[in-house]
Amino acid sequence: MNIEELKFDENGLIPAVVQDVQSREVLTVAYMNEESIRLTLEKGETVFYSRSRSELWHKGATSGNTQQVKEIRFDCDKDALVILVEPKGPACHTGSYSCFSSADAGFKESEPDPDRYAILTELQNVIAQREKEMPKDAYTTYLFEKGVDKILKKVGEEAGEVIIAAKNRDPEELKWESADLLYHLLVLLQEQKLPFDEVLSVLKERHSK
Incomplete structure (x- = not known):
């Protein structure tokens, strides 16, 4: 993966969608900068950039709920990433497997997938x-x-x-x-x-x- 080819925003960040490599469930969406990507590749575990704290954070460094990186992909515009991981515990700070849940009030849930499988x-x-x-x-x-x-x-x-x-x-x-x-x-x-x-x-x- 050539980091220099990626297109970071004006703050030097790029969004990263994290998926469970087994289930393909979306676990979370976070941001990364050049340094966090390099650390992720070096450690083999996800390292993100916290926009609220303005600092790097190694997912699971304190909780133990790390995410072992299996593959990193970028889109055709090279301005977004998909990271396939093997999670060692819940992805969400609430203790849930994923940060995403069913649609809530004000949003209509999508129609069931017609795919019979x-x-x-x-x-x-x-x-x-x-x-x-x-x-x-x-x-x-x-x-x-x-x-x-x-x-x-x-x-x-x-x-x-x-x-x-x-x-x-x-x-x-x-x-x-x-x-x-x-x-x-x-x-x-x-x-x-x-x-x-x-x-x-x-x-x-x-x-x-």
Whole structure:
């Protein structure tokens, strides 16, 4: 990444959209200057510039909720950045996974995505959020607490249930067991830090041949 090519504003700043590399959820929007970008590249963790305090701040330096940088992209005008990170905890100072929430009063929420597979993206976001926040009594939290062996066991069990349902020619049971298998597979991918997008890219590559 050539910092000299970037276009900073009159204050020497450039906006940076931070996304979870796994779920692609937008975690926060911050600003960076040339020095903070260099420090980010050096540390491998996000370092921003606080406009209110007029100083650099290393995300998670005191809270431990750092963001490990996986990739930095810039737009066609080179005046904005997208930073893909692996968050080590909540991104927001409120303790929430993301600084963004649903639309509030005065704003109309957007219409549901007509994409019939949008639920997979939504489920990935929920699983990623569960891993970061570990809410009490949530089943996904239980799986992450038990670790990879438990998750693998559940993937194996659900795969077996899918096979049994298919052998029995039971479409209703097959539907439910397939959903369970997909869910546990997404939990496993999150635990392994393998983005689902990379799995999809393999399918696309195979299909193109």
